[in-house]
Structure formats: structure tokens, C-alpha cells
Amino acid sequence: MVRFKKGEEIYSGGEPAHAIFNISAGVVKMYQSAGHGRGHITGFLYPQDLFGLSEEGRYTNSAAAVMGVTAYRLPVSAVRQQLAKDAELQFHFIASVCHHLRQAQRHALLLAQRRATARLARFLQLQEYLQSASAASEIYLPMDRLDVADYVGMTLAAVSRGFRDLEARGAISHRDRRHVKIVDRKALEELAFEIGGAARTRPSRSNRRFEPLH
Amino acid sequence: MVRFKKGEEIYSGGEPAHAIFNISAGVVKMYQSAGHGRGHITGFLYPQDLFGLSEEGRYTNSAAAVMGVTAYRLPVSAVRQQLAKDAELQFHFIASVCHHLRQAQRHALLLAQRRATARLARFLQLQEYLQSASAASEIYLPMDRLDVADYVGMTLAAVSRGFRDLEARGAISHRDRRHVKIVDRKALEELAFEIGGAARTRPSRSNRRFEPLH
DNA sequence: CGCTATCTTGACACCTGTCAACCGCAGTGG
């Protein structure tokens, strides 16, 4: 069991992967530090999420705490042993990877949107979906605006403007910068499409079920 | 064993998932038909790739043949039985999902680039990486320009201009529309970053190895 | 109460989407 302060780096991409982690409380971001300046965030992880996938014994991404985090640290050697004989664990493992895969694909779908409002609308839908278990009727954004920007592939300024637009169009409202409420769900869904086309988008309310491949 | 003609749909998202597929020859695209007009392509699959992942018994994406395709069709019931007892198969299964996950993350990284040339540069790097097994020194693009556009999240016109730019900058050359050669690898890597920043990007030459999570 | 980090807002340039015309090629039929 380990703790990380807000902003603290948990591990860095490329370094030897000695352990995987299971979040107990808090929020973690996975990212690639894109060479020079800022990086790109590939995902936000919530309690119960497993992370620390390695390739050839080295972490493929970097991970850092978005807020105070407590997590279980599982040495790979131990995990490997358990995996070999524990069918239940294998199941969880596969389910986790499948979950991350679907998240990554939704993320790609988000990034494929060209309009700032569409990206943010989808971002909010994603966050709501991830939090559907806990509270309700209000989305809590644990990350700051810069993290949002790095996740949706835009700049700080564009994110700010985008949220303002969403509010101006009556889709959302906000108590403060981190608490957003979806006022008009239908409007938000329409904004999630490029021009404002027809409606659709099934939230697909069903966490962590998987079957075969891709 | 089944065959599909170029452009033929293999399955459609949402319909009951009765089977998963293993590509023997050809190229398949996975996509989400984004409601109204065109869709977004989430990935291209090559021989040896497994696909057909379902969620709650229904396919999560749609799949279609980019060119003539032959594949093995594996009924889920049979796969499920085998999976329960065959450790080797389980391993392949997990490795496959991990592979798709990494691909999805690379795809997201591509989509996070704002410049057309950067996206296309990364696209070419991805394609080269996927084909590193087969031929060499020349990349074959089995998909048409529209498919490329739907994968990199741009329009046909922008893709066309983007390739022209890459060539004008001396990074690539092309025999015909589907055969691209990387002339100046370093230039391409620099173009893969936004402004043309510093160099990096490890191709990470290592297919299908996985270990723990994310 | 002031300081700093975070966030918002404004002005402007550039890039990419849009729309349309044009080109090259393959298949078709005369």
C-alpha cells in the first residue's frame, strides 16, 4: 500500500516495471511526455483500476497522481505467480485490459471530433459514464483544465472557451470549475456530433463485462 | 474459413456476436459509423489479428474488408470452451488484447496532433511498424484515401495536401498512390511532432509481447 | 490581506474544413 501526493509521479515511461498498481482512492493520469514541452494524456484512472502495463519489462506510459492517491503496489513477480494458477485473477486481468481498450477507443473517438464543443461534450459524457457508480446528476472533474486540455488534444484557452460555449447553449451548468451538471442531455448529445447532426450515442451502461476479442 | 470481397461488411456494431475472426489474408478495418454520414475508423487489422470483441454479447464496432479477405470464423461457444482449459490460447488472447490496446493508444496519440503533416507522419510510422515483418523500405497502403482520412480524423482534401507536404519537405516519396517510401526518416520523425520540435519516437520494435497491466 | 497558480478573455494569424472544379484512370460500349 502506497500513497502519492497531488501531482506526484508514480512511474515514468521506459523505466523497468517492477510493480503494477491497483487504485484504492484518488485519480491517476496516464500520459506520454511528448518529447519537449507538454505531453498527451491517454487516460484517467479511478479507484479499482489496475495499471502498470509493461512491454518488454518497461512501462509504456508515465503515471502521475491527479489528486492524493492511495494504491496497492503489487510486485510483478508475485502477480505473475498468482496469474499462473488463479483463474479468478486471470478473469479480472482480462476484463481490466478490455476495459482499458474500450476506453482508449472512446478516447480516439473523442479526439476524432474536430469541434472543441464536440470534444468537450464527449469528454463530459465519458466522465459521467466513469462516475455513474458514485454520485449522480453532477459530474466532478478531479483534474485541472490543463489536464483536460492534454486529454482532449486542445489548448487551455480552447477548453475554457469550449466550456463557455456548452453553457451558453444550455447544455450544462456549473457550480464551480470542477462541478459540472448536465442540464440538457439531448442538447449535449447533439453537440457531441460534429455539426450538430442527428441524435444517437448509446451510453452503453455496462461496466467491465467482456467476452471475446476486439 | 470465410471470404469477404473488398468493401464487404463483416459484421455491424450492435448485432449479436456469434463468432470471432482470425485474419488469414487481407486487411480489415474496424469502425464506428458515426450516426449520420461517414464514420470513424478505429483501426486496421492485418493477418494473424484476432477481432470480434463483444460487450454483453454484441459487437462494439463494425468491421469491413479493405481488400479481399480470408479469415477463420470461430464460433464464440467453441472459443469459450477452449479458453477455459487451454492456457496457451489464453496467453494468445491476452496478448492480442494488449496489442490492440497499445495500437489504440498510439492511434490516440496520432489524433492528438493538431497539424495534418504530423498526423500523417505518425500514420506512416504506424503503418511501417505494422508491416515491419513483411517487406521493407517501402510502405504499402492497402486502404484508400478516404479510409486514411477517417482514421486520422481529417478530410480527404487535407490528407491529399498533407501527403504532398510530406513529399515537398523531402520526408517521403511515392511510386504510386499506395506505395510510399520514407526517404528521410529523421525529417519524418521531426514532422511527427507538432511544430517540428526535438527528435525522439522510439519505434519500439517488438510485436506482441505483454506483461502486466496497462 | 496579499501572493501565486489557475483560469478566463481578447486580438489576430494560420490551418484545415468546406465546396467546387479539375484530373487521371478503369471499365464500358459503340
Place this chain on the structure above:
DNA sequence: CCACTGCGGTTGACAGGTGTCAAGATAGCG
């Protein structure tokens, strides 16, 4: 053998949105 047509792709003109940069506002914290 050659127009005709259709598809895939390229190119051009233009407008709109987003990045960039900088200034101003707000919130968090000592």
C-alpha cells in the same frame, strides 16, 4: 480504337475555428 462515364484523388478559393500570445480575472492558500 476511341468517346463516355464513374470513381478516386488532387487542387484551388474562401471562410471559420482554433492556436498563439498576452493581459486580465478569479480562486486557493498562507
